[in-house]
Amino acid sequence: MARPERGRRGIPPKGDAGLVGQGAASWELHLPDDGENPSGFSAVFASQSQHIMFVISIAALKRNTAILREVKEAAGCRLVLALKGFSCWKAFPYLRDDLDGCCASGLWEALLARDYFQKHVITYSPAYDESDVAALCEFTHHLDFNSLSQWFRFRDQVMAHPRFRSGELHCGLRVNPECSTGHTPIYDPCVAGSRLGITAEQLAGADLTGLSGLHFHTLCEQDSDDLEKTLAAVDEKFGHLLRSPQFTYLNMGGGHWITKPFYDRDRLVRLVRETRAKYDVEVWLEPGEAIAIHSGVLRATVMDVFESAGHRLAILSISATAHMPDVMEMPYRPDVFLVDQTPPSSGATPAVVFAGEFYHPAGDPSAGAGQGFVYRLGGPTCLAGDVAGDFEFPRELRVGDVLVFDDMAHYTMVKTTTFNGVKHPPIAIQHEDGRIEVLREFGYQDFRDRLS
DSSP, X not given: OOOSSOOSSSSOOOOOXXXXXSSEEBOOXXXXXXXXXXXXXXXXXXXXXXXSEEEEEHHHHHHHHHHHHHXXXXXXXXXXXXXXXXXXXXGHHHHGGGSOEEEESSHHHHHHIIIIIOSEEEEEOSOOOHHHHHHHTTTOSEEEESOHHHHHHHHHHHHTSHHHHTTSOEEEEEBOOOOOOOSOGGGOTTSTTOSSSBOHHHHTTOOOTTOOEEEOOOOSSBOHHHHHHHHHHHHHHHHHHHTSTTOOEEEOOSOBOTTSTTOOXXXXXXXXXXXHHHHOOEEEEOOSHHHHTTSEEEEEEXXXXXXXXXXXXXXXSSOHHHHXXXXXXXXXXXXXXXXXXXXXXXXXXXXXXXXXXXXXXXXXXXXXXXXXXXXXXXXXXXXXXXXXEEEEESSOOOTTOEEEEESOSSSSGGGOOOGGGOOOOOEXXXXXXXXXEEEEOOOHHHHHHTOO
């Protein structure tokens, strides 16, 4: 199916000019209310480093969650934040009212949900150990298992726990409907030999005592037509289980691009309603990207420019491999803007805009326009492949220029590293009135203390 919008995983993005941060930023630094200052904050930061940071727009986040709240209320389902995509916990107060809780991929994410989101916690992991299960039984509300062997290993321990016996803790299995609908192989959990989820053949004749839910997660940046195909496969392979009184919930996982303009929300509402009616189960959705999409940027500066073998090269203050690894893992091409003092010919802007700045979108040299200056953007690490791609700008780049990488709130901060000792960008939020609050600044101590 041809899609009018493109995205991070698989098809290179082309941007969404209509979904941008509300209001231009006034540059004021505000330390967190708890007074934490782990890396020696100083006033010099405002003048020297305001151009190098992750910035998250609270207005954009709230626009996304308002859409999600409307959808879940219309569908009669529950909807949680997938922490694997966005875990900036100091933004949780702005999300909490619209969402039902969080889903976690293991103990640490579950603890973050418990401590800072303080609503429903769903936990699923490909494998747990004894200490994981013991800790999770104390607070998670859903504990979903990836295999029968894991469930059989921990079933007696879980079912003996007071929270399970009281009905406060429910357990489920992740199933594999063997229905591939995605575009990118590494994000397809339905391939033959997948390590994620149990097939119908594996479940045949198994003792499922103690289980009350099924969980599938097969989508990635997809519309609701693919969900409809998946639900047909789920019904064919697992419908007999869902129709039994034993099973009371169905978790449809994440990958639902609900907040994209093209997404067919009416179809999603219909599918959820039909599923609830068909099986008499509670339905859960776990979007991650849909909550944080088009809500943040990564700002960088040009540190050096030179030529090599006929290519113009620009070395940036940020790294593809360390700060936006999906660019290389997918790979995909991010949208990039050059900050300049002259107004651009295009009206496109990044998700977060600052007062007094104009944003010139970088072109794709492969499109063949050939009217600008093409630069290969690379990071400051020693990895030869630390490259974000080739981009065409309306003028020559200079040392000190500011570039803005758009749509960098999700699957970036949760995956960053300090590889090569590269400096980690600060994390900031843009309030609805335009103020910038720095949530965390990183220093040498952060690099040192994660090692031994």
